Amino acid sequence: MKDFSINLDMVNRHYQEPNRNRYESKYFWEELYSLIAAAGFNGIQLPYEPIWQFGGRSGVPMNTYCLQTKYQSATKYKQFLRDAGIDQVSAIHFDANLFARNDQIGFLFGATGHFASQAVDLASELECPVLALSPSPYYGRLLHYYPDLEGRRSEFLEKTDEVILNLADQANIKGVTLALRAEYWGLYNPRTLASRVSSYNRSNIGLCLNTAHVHLAGESPNAYADANAKYIKHVELSDTQLASTQEFSKSANPAFPNTAATQVFRDVGTGQLNLKEIINNLAQKKYEGCFSLSNHQTRDHNRALLRSRRFVNQLRVQEK
Amino acid sequence: MSNIRYAYMCHWKTVPYKTINNFREFYYEDKSNTAYYSDWDRLLRYQKALGFDGIELAPWDLADLLPLFGSAKNFKEFALDRGVEVVGMFHGAHACHDATKEDEVIAAGKEAVDIIVQLGGTQMNTCPTDNYYGIGPLSREEVQQCAKAIDQIGRYATDNGVKVGLHNEFFCGINRENHREFIDSTNPDFVHYCIDTAQISILGEDLLEFYDTYHSRISGFHLKDTADLAVDDSIRYSQDPEIRDDGHRWFWEPGEGVLDFEGLYRLLKKHNYQGWINLETDGSPDYLASMALSKYYIDSKLKPIYD
Numbered sequence: 267m268k269d270f271s272i273n274l275d276m277v278n279r280h281y282q283e284p285n286r287n288r289y290e291s292k293y294f295w296e297e298l299y300s301l302i303a304a305a306g307f308n309g310i311q312l313p314y315e316p317i318w319q320f321g322g323r324s325g326v327p328m329n330t331y332c333l334q335t336k337y338q339s340a341t342k343y344k345q346f347l348r349d350a351g352i353d354q355v356s357a358i359h360f361d362a363n364l365f366a367r368n369d370q371i372g373f374l375f376g377a378t379g380h381f382a383s384q385a386v387d388l389a390s391e392l393e394c395p396v397l398a399l400s401p402s403p404y405y406g407r408l409l410h411y412y413p414d415l416e417g418r419r420s421e422f423l424e425k426t427d428e429v430i431l432n433l434a435d436q437a438n439i440k441g442v443t444l445a446l447r448a449e450y451w452g453l454y455n456p457r458t459l460a461s462r463v464s465s466y467n468r469s470n471i472g473l474c475l476n477t478a479h480v481h482l483a484g485e486s487p488n489a490y491a492d493a494n495a496k497y498i499k500h501v502e503l504s505d506t507q508l509a510s511t512q513e514f515s516k517s518a519n520p521a522f523p524n525t526a527a528t529q530v531f532r533d534v535g536t537g538q539l540n541l542k543e544i545i546n547n548l549a550q551k552k553y554e555g556c557f558s559l560s561n562h563q564t565r566d567h568n569r570a571l572l573r574s575r576r577f578v579n580q581l582r583v584q585e586k
Numbered sequence: 587m588s589n590i591r592y593a594y595m596c597h598w599k600t601v602p603y604k605t606i607n608n609f610r611e612f613y614y615e616d617k618s619n620t621a622y623y624s625d626w627d628r629l630l631r632y633q634k635a636l637g638f639d640g641i642e643l644a645p646w647d648l649a650d651l652l653p654l655f656g657s658a659k660n661f662k663e664f665a666l667d668r669g670v671e672v673v674g675m676f677h678g679a680h681a682c683h684d685a686t687k688e689d690e691v692i693a694a695g696k697e698a699v700d701i702i703v704q705l706g707g708t709q710m711n712t713c714p715t716d717n718y719y720g721i722g723p724l725s726r727e728e729v730q731q732c733a734k735a736i737d738q739i740g741r742y743a744t745d746n747g748v749k750v751g752l753h754n755e756f757f758c759g760i761n762r763e764n765h766r767e768f769i770d771s772t773n774p775d776f777v778h779y780c781i782d783t784a785q786i787s788i789l790g791e792d793l794l795e796f797y798d799t800y801h802s803r804i805s806g807f808h809l810k811d812t813a814d815l816a817v818d819d820s821i822r823y824s825q826d827p828e829i830r831d832d833g834h835r836w837f838w839e840p841g842e843g844v845l846d847f848e849g850l851y852r853l854l855k856k857h858n859y860q861g862w863i864n865l866e867t868d869g870s871p872d873y874l875a876s877m878a879l880s881k882y883y884i885d886s887k888l889k890p891i892y893d
Contacts (some may be wrong), residue, residue: 282599282623284872292831321646322717322757322826335825367649410653518653522602527612527624565618 268545269556270578271309271356272302273502276561276570279315279326292325292336296350298567303351305571306578310352311502311558312394314360314385316377330384340391355392356556357445357474357500360385361400366407371418374403375425382433390440396500396555397437398445398474401426401459402452406518422453427462434471445474445500448490450483450511451520457485460494472499475548476560477539478506478531482515487539488547495551503544504560505537506530521563531563533570535577542581588893589859592884593640593673594633595808595866597873600650601626604664626654626661630668632874636881640673641665642709642864645698658704666706673862674709674748674806675702682735683715683728683759695739699748709806709862710743711753711780712736714760714768719825721759729764733771740776751780751805756788756817756836757827765789769800778805782866783845784812784837789822794849801857808866809880811843812836837869839876841883848891855892 277298279289288294302310318324319331327333327343337343347355362378382399389397402408402422409415415422434444446463448456456479463473475498477487491498508530514523521530534541545557559577561570603625606612613621622628633641643651655661662672677698681687695712702710714732715721724732740750752769754760760768765786769779779800785808787793797804814836821827828836840847867876 280600282601282629283620284623284874286599287869287871288833290829291833293833322828324826325829325831336831364649407653410656519602519650522624524603526608527603527606527621528608529615529620565616565620 269309269356270307271311271354271556271558272307272571272574273311273558273560273562275313275359276564276567290323290325295325295327299347299350299352301568302571305575307574308352309354309356309556311357311359312355314358314388316381317364330388340388344392355394356558357396357398358385358389358394359398361403363403363407366403366411369411371412371425375429379429379432382429383436386433386437386440386442389442394442396443396445398447398500398502399430400449400452401446401454404451404518404520405453405516406520408453409516410518419453430471431466434468438470443470443472443499445472447474447476447479448483449476449479450515456480456483456490460497463497472497474500474502476502476504477541477544478504478537481539482506482508482511482530484510487544491544491547491551495553498548498553500555500558501548501553502558502560503534503541504562505532505534505539505541507532507537529563533561533564533573534559535573541577542584545581590893591640591862592638593642593862593864594638594877595642595864596644596647597866597868598629601629604654626664627668630665630670633877634669636877638865638877639669640671640862640864642673642711643675643705645675645677648701658701662704662706672705672707673864674707674711675705676753677710677712679712679714679736679739680716682732683721683724685731688731688735691735692738696742699739699743699746702748703746708748709751709780710748711751711806711808712739713753713755714758716759717757718759718761718823722761722823724759724764729760729768730771732760732768736777737773740773744776749778749805750776751778753780753782753808754789755782755785756822761822762790765791769803774803779803780806780808782808782810783850784810784843787845788812788814788817788836790816793845794853797850797853801853804859806861807863809840809863810866811838811840811845813838813843815844835869837866839867839870839880839883841887847888851888851891
């Protein structure tokens with residue numbers, strides 16, 4: 267039986283929409299866990315977002331400070347999840363876009379290393395096996411603050427290596443695996459990232475396959491899995507209707523195409539990707555990790571939750 | 587010519603698009619209201635249509651807004667094209683009670699002033715230091731240090747055509763017990779006050795008496811209502827009290843709480859207030875509805891008293 271979890275990035279924390287204010291209060295999340303369980307899922311993936319610590323928004327359960335403020339400890343939070351029917355935090359995801367906000371490269375990598383290190387510790391405390399890590403902020407966002415980005419590319423890559431290897435050392439002690447996420451919008455494309463991971467030659471540094479991201483970067487998710495099977499440590503099943511991101515992948519906010527407004531990521535099972543084929547392919551490659559269902563940018567997280575259940579039910583019917 | 591102009595204190599969260607040109611097509615993708623809240627073009631048009639001719643930005647807007655528009659000046663011009671001017675930006679003078687961080691605090695304040703100038707604004711409504719929880723109670727020396735740091739930021743702001751308006755919140759290190767001591771310790775030539783009508787009422791100030799007393803220093807308002815007056819120390823001093831675990835709202839649209847806005851407007855008339863009043867809708871589930879509801883109240887109840 268494959269293990270599916272629900273990625274909490276389905277809740278729109280950052281972009282404007284009516285009723286968004288609810289997402290900053292603890293009560294919202296505490297009911298959501300029970301709804302996830304009611305939809306038949308017992309695992310969650312947690313985005314690690316330091317921003318909720320800065321504005322006193324500790325009701326959003328997405329960093330160490332917030333969990334300690336509201337639950338005293340990660341252990342008590344985990345117990346709360348268990349009581350709500352959530353047995354596992356399957357992965358924590360971290361990205362550094364928050365720290366790409368000025369031209370101070372020391373701040374960017376210093377803050378990234380500091381808060382990603384907190385995320386590793388939290389993963390360990392929650393008995394979560396994987397820290398999925400976006401290897402760079404958005405390319406276009408970096409370019410805004412560092413107009414000479416291409417001239418300084420090697421400097422950025424060296425500093426990225428330094429952060430990743432330091433995290434890997436820490437994660438190794440804590441029993442956590444780093445899964446670098448192949449994305450369409452950063453400094454690395456999926457192939458260069460896989461090459462980088464191979465060069466690290468560390469058993470606890472692998473890849474996170476986000477299916478829509480890899481597709482939107484111009485690669486077949488199946489071919490990518492074939493080529494990099496031994497490195498894939500975590501899978502995020504995401505869907506899309508788009509075929510290409512060439513026109514906007516290097517824009518300041520590539521999740522929102524500046525050429526024409528559109529929803530890049532669709533709810534699982536409502537895009538054009540053959541996710542069932544990808545799942546089966548990974549099973550043949552002996553992938554034994556969790557499949558995190560990622561409904562990033564959904565317009566309705568409750569509907570996305572039920573769409574996720576519909577998707578899994580259809581898989582199970584076909585398996586029979 | 588009205589004495590009061592109305593602006594909107596920006597609480598729109600990250601807005602991903604400048605303009606959506608394929609509005610109908612985008613709507614049909616999911617047939618939800620997402621298309622209505624995803625570009626600055628429409629959000630500015632909404633507020634202009636409702637009579638809010640200015641916008642006060644917040645520093646947390648900048649990390650996304652500046653890359654989206656390319657520069658502060660570009661945003662200023664984009665907003666002006668839609669009839670909305672940037673009136674200023676909120677600022678948090680974090681750690682200003684701490685003498686060891688004085689240089690850092692002043693540098694951050696000056697940097698914020700510079701951005702406001704680029705945006706074409708004239709207000710920097712400034713929250714003194716951090717939340718009470720973690721730093722309070724402040725010593726007399728720390729209160730004086732807050733005043734000293736803010737004075738220096740205020741002097742720089744004044745030299746650049748910007749007014750620093752102190753903006754106290756009910757959960758700040760500067761709190762009920764030292765609020766007025768702090769104000770009185772700042773230099774009135776350089777440091778003014780922005781009354782957040784709800785925040786100071788929750789703090790424990792009497793809104794009308796406070797305005798009447800400090801009217802000569804008032805540089806602006808954040809207009810919002812509350813149903814919670816003078817809340818207990820145990821709440822104001824607690825960790826992260828602004829967003830309640832159970833969804834309790836501190837802030838409401840004018841007329842939906844208990845504050846005496848008609849009394850306030852009579853005082854505005856008495857003191858011949860001239861300037862911006864910035865509506866603030868934090869805590870609302872629907873900013874557009876709150877904006878419209880508030881404007882109806884302003885037009886029907888307050889403008890007849892003083893316009």
